[in-house]
Structure formats: C-alpha cells, structure tokens
Amino acid sequence: MHFKVDIDDPEQGIDSLKLSTALEDERKACQVKIINAINKAYEKFDEIILFHGYLNLPKYINFLVQVSESEFGQEYLRNNINVEQIKSLVDIYNEKQTYDVMYSIVHLFVNISYLSEDATKYFIENGVHNTLISMNIPKEIEYYKDYFRLIYNLTSVEPEIYEEQQVIILLKQLVRADAIRKQFGLKSLTNIFRQKIFSNSTVNISVLDLLHKILLSNDGTVRETVAWFVHFQLEGNEARFFLSDICRSQIMNEFVDSLFKCDNSVLVNIILSIFSRIVIFNIGEYVEKLFNSDVLEAALNLVTHENVGEYALCLVNNFMAADNNYLEYCLSQNFHANSLDVFDNGNVRVKQECIRAWLIINDLGNSLQANTVLNEFVIEKIIDFLSSDSEEDFLVYGLSLLIKLCDKEPKFAEMFDLSDFDNIQDQESEKIQELYQVIVDRMSPEE
Structure with a gap:
C-alpha cells in the first residue's frame, strides 16, 4: 500500500483512512514523507509564497487543513507545533486576502486552536480575534461554523x-x-x-435590545x-450592575x-432561575413588578409541574424570604399543602427546596401561621429527608428546622429515635x- 504526499502537489492531501489502516512499516514510511511535507509547508511558507505567488495559496492552505484533520497530522501538530511556524499564516491572514483564503485559514486556525493553547495565545497576541471581527460573517454554513468555532x-x-x-457588532x-x-x-x-459584566448601562441596553x-x-x-x-450575567458578584438594566x-x-x-x-427553568x-x-x-405581573402566582402553579418544580419552588422561597406579604400570599394559595405533595414525588433538589420553604415559614411567618402548617406531617418529611443523599447546606436546614419544631412542640421528639440519624452520623x-449533638442531648434521659 503506497501513496505519495508531496509538497509540490498539496491538493492530493492525506487519506487518513489509509493512513490509519496501513501496515506498520508502510505507515512509518508514509510518516516520514508527511513530516517532510508538513515541515516544508510551515518552515518555508515565505519561500513558497515568493516562488508560487498568492494564486497557489489556497492549495497550500488546504493541504495544511488536511494535515490538521488527519489522525497522524493531529498527533504531529500536537507534539511538534511551533508558534513561529504559523507566523506567516497569521501575517497572511491579517493582510485580509481573498474570501476563500481567509476562511480556509480560519478553518486551519480552528483545528490548530483545538490542538495547542500556545498557538491560540499566539493568535490572540497577534490580533487574529480583531481581524476576525472585522470580517463579515460568511453566509456559507461551513465557513460560518468555523468563524464562530474560532471565536469560541x-x-x-x-x-x-x-x-x-x-x-x-x-x-x-x-x-x-x-x-x-x-x-x-x-x-x-x-x-x-x-x-x-457590562458595567455601562448604555451598552447593557444595546446588548439587551x-x-x-x-x-x-x-x-x-x-x-x-x-x-x-x-x-450568565446574573451569576457574578457584579450582577447588580446588570440587574436594573434587565x-x-x-x-x-x-x-x-x-x-x-x-x-x-428548559426555557421556563432558565427564566425561573433569572427571576430568582x-x-x-x-x-x-x-x-x-414581578409580583404585579403575576410571576409569583405562575410559580405557585408550576410547583407541582414535573419538569420545572424545583426551580418554581426556589423562586417561591425567594419571594417568601424577601417579604412577609409574599409569604402570607403563598400560604393563602395553599402552598403548604402543595409542598407536602411535591416532597413525596420530587427528586432530591425538590425535597431540599421544600425543607427550605418550611424553614422560612417557621422563621419568618407569625406563630399562628407556623403552628398551623408545620405539623407532624412535616416532621415525617424531615426525618425522611435527613436519611437522603442531600447537600450539606440543606441537611443543616433540615436539622435546624427539626430542632426548632421540637422546641415549640416537645411531643414531636417522640416521632423519631437516634436510629433515624445514621446518615447524619456519617x-x-x-x-x-x-446540630446532631443537640438532638442527641435533647433525646437523652435527664439524670
């Protein structure tokens, strides 16, 4: 099995399937020729341009693209690439050659940037990203994808x-x-x-529009x-700059x-998270404004929704924690009964938000509200929750709520024993x- 790769005929390219399936001795022989071709293409690029001119440039670029897409070519580039070898390519790219040449080089840069972070940094240091923005986004879908892959x-x-x-732009x-x-x-x-984070409101509004x-x-x-x-803009510490503009x-x-x-x-979950x-x-x-737009009412209705319940619960909890008026509204809409139902049918994250909801009701609601909704059914749910594989913060919420409820109503402590806390001990x-020690002390008989 023989095939020739010659720098004088770069359009022939490399058949990666043949390369990968060739016998070992044939493959080694091919690799020597490929290495010579690659080195000549990179190291003598200026010489190639000098003798062949820009008319033949697309052929050489396409040859390098084929190298960068073959299994062996990628291995070679990953181990041997030198940013100096691509200097001529960057210079040619920044000169803004013909449409085909520009996007062929973009294609090549995409492949190289996957293989070498040093090369990617070199692209940035030499303004490739700025030249990219100054080009019009191509209409052809393949060029288009390469354009944005390189940006990414x-x-x-x-x-x-x-x-x-x-x-x-x-x-x-x-x-x-x-x-x-x-x-x-x-x-x-x-x-x-x-x-x-865009800290300029004028820019923010332009981006948002x-x-x-x-x-x-x-x-x-x-x-x-x-x-x-x-x-994404609401996740950082400086999100407040962007918030009012949104x-x-x-x-x-x-x-x-x-x-x-x-x-x-999926979209509803993201929006619920934004509102949260x-x-x-x-x-x-x-x-x-969100409340007056009936967003809280919508979230309450979505609490029982199978695919968005946890995000709806989180938003409801944030409303209740923000203002007692919202807490009272939620209780008036039978939120408590719904939270008991979704706890039984929900995943771990739903259960976590239910625990947080009950803790908010206990801490921020008035005594009558808390005593009415936080009953033995809630105790049963908390004990069930504490045996689950939940996040640390929410286990703390659960234990804190259990202690507070037992302080208010000592008979609740009769509903569980230390064997219910095996998961907590670990x-x-x-x-x-x-917190676990507090529970142990409460349950230990007085001397």
Whole structure:
C-alpha cells in the first residue's frame, strides 16, 4: 500500500483512512514523507509564497487543513507545533486576502486552536480575534461554523479579548441570521457572556435590545440560549450592575410571557432561575413588578409541574424570604399543602427546596401561621429527608428546622429515635455534627 504526499502537489492531501489502516512499516514510511511535507509547508511558507505567488495559496492552505484533520497530522501538530511556524499564516491572514483564503485559514486556525493553547495565545497576541471581527460573517454554513468555532476557542483561552462594541457588532450580525445560524453563533459567544459584566448601562441596553430581537425568533433553542446569556450575567458578584438594566428592558416582558406559555420546560427553568436572582438581590421595585405581573402566582402553579418544580419552588422561597406579604400570599394559595405533595414525588433538589420553604415559614411567618402548617406531617418529611443523599447546606436546614419544631412542640421528639440519624452520623461537617449533638442531648434521659 503506497501513496505519495508531496509538497509540490498539496491538493492530493492525506487519506487518513489509509493512513490509519496501513501496515506498520508502510505507515512509518508514509510518516516520514508527511513530516517532510508538513515541515516544508510551515518552515518555508515565505519561500513558497515568493516562488508560487498568492494564486497557489489556497492549495497550500488546504493541504495544511488536511494535515490538521488527519489522525497522524493531529498527533504531529500536537507534539511538534511551533508558534513561529504559523507566523506567516497569521501575517497572511491579517493582510485580509481573498474570501476563500481567509476562511480556509480560519478553518486551519480552528483545528490548530483545538490542538495547542500556545498557538491560540499566539493568535490572540497577534490580533487574529480583531481581524476576525472585522470580517463579515460568511453566509456559507461551513465557513460560518468555523468563524464562530474560532471565536469560541479564542475566548476559551482569553474570555475578555473582545470589547463591548465588538460584542454588539457580533450580535447585530446575528439578528439578521436564520435560526440555525443564530443558535450556533449564540452558543459560540457563551464564553464572553459567562465572564464579561457590562458595567455601562448604555451598552447593557444595546446588548439587551439586540438579544430581545434575537429572542423574538420562534426557534425554541435560540430562545433558550438568549435566556442563558442573561442568566450568565446574573451569576457574578457584579450582577447588580446588570440587574436594573434587565428589569427595564423589553426582554423582561418576553420572559414573563414565556413563563405563562410554559411550552418549553428548559426555557421556563432558565427564566425561573433569572427571576430568582432578581428576587435574591431584593431590589424592591423590581420584585414588586414581578409580583404585579403575576410571576409569583405562575410559580405557585408550576410547583407541582414535573419538569420545572424545583426551580418554581426556589423562586417561591425567594419571594417568601424577601417579604412577609409574599409569604402570607403563598400560604393563602395553599402552598403548604402543595409542598407536602411535591416532597413525596420530587427528586432530591425538590425535597431540599421544600425543607427550605418550611424553614422560612417557621422563621419568618407569625406563630399562628407556623403552628398551623408545620405539623407532624412535616416532621415525617424531615426525618425522611435527613436519611437522603442531600447537600450539606440543606441537611443543616433540615436539622435546624427539626430542632426548632421540637422546641415549640416537645411531643414531636417522640416521632423519631437516634436510629433515624445514621446518615447524619456519617457526615464530616462540623456544623452538621454540632446540630446532631443537640438532638442527641435533647433525646437523652435527664439524670
């Protein structure tokens, strides 16, 4: 099995299937020729351009692309790539050659950036990301994907390489794209939105207006991705800068409408999570705006929904913790009875939120409310919960609530014994062990 790879005929390329299935001695012979071809292509790129001119440039670029996509070529590049070898490629790229050459180089840079972080840093240091933004987003889907894959790979190494106005340029171009391209482009920009907090309200509003226009797409995945973008901005410590801009933007009305439609559980969960963040920050006018938009009522109705219950519970809990008026409203809507039902049928996260809800009712509700809803049925649920594989914070909530309820009503302690706490004894948390010891002391007979 013989096949020739010659730098003088780069269009022939490399048949990776033959390469991977060749006999070992044949494969080694081929590798020598391939290595020579790769080295000549990289190390003598300037010489190639000098003698062959730019007319033949696409052939050489495509040869390097084929190298970077073959199994052996990837192995070679991963072990031997030298950023100096790609200097000429970056220079040619930054000169903005013909359309085909530019996007062939983008394709090559994508493949190289998957293989070498050093090469990716070199791209950034030499302005590849800026040249990329100055190009028009290609119409052809394959070029389009490479364009945004490179943005994703560059921002995976340096998330903050793009200025705010550059992000706006990208979003403006996505507004005009079809659903498939919107979806792919938005996902490729997630690194930027995970890391960058826009502290300028003017920029925020521009970004949000563009996201709103993209959100109007009827494509469900596009809408989900836009919601994630907003969610990312609310995760950081500086989220308060972005919060009021979100609440004043048109995008909030779209989120409220989507919540009531409830036709996409993934989107609804993201929106519920966004609203939870708004309530956690407890900026009064916006929490009240959500309440007046019947968002709390919608969340109460969604508590029993199989796919979104845990996020609805979290939002309800945040409302109750924010203001006693919201707590009273929730109890008036029979939230307590629903929480008992969903606890029995819910996953661990649902059970955790139920425990948190009952703790909020106990700590913030008035005595009559707490005594009415926190009864022996709740004690049974807490004991069941403490034997589950739950997060540490919520086990602390459960133990704290159990102690508080037993303090109010000593007869509750008769409903369990120390054997119900085997799971708690195995926990390493000092706080959990401290609370467990309180229960042990309460249950021990007085001397």
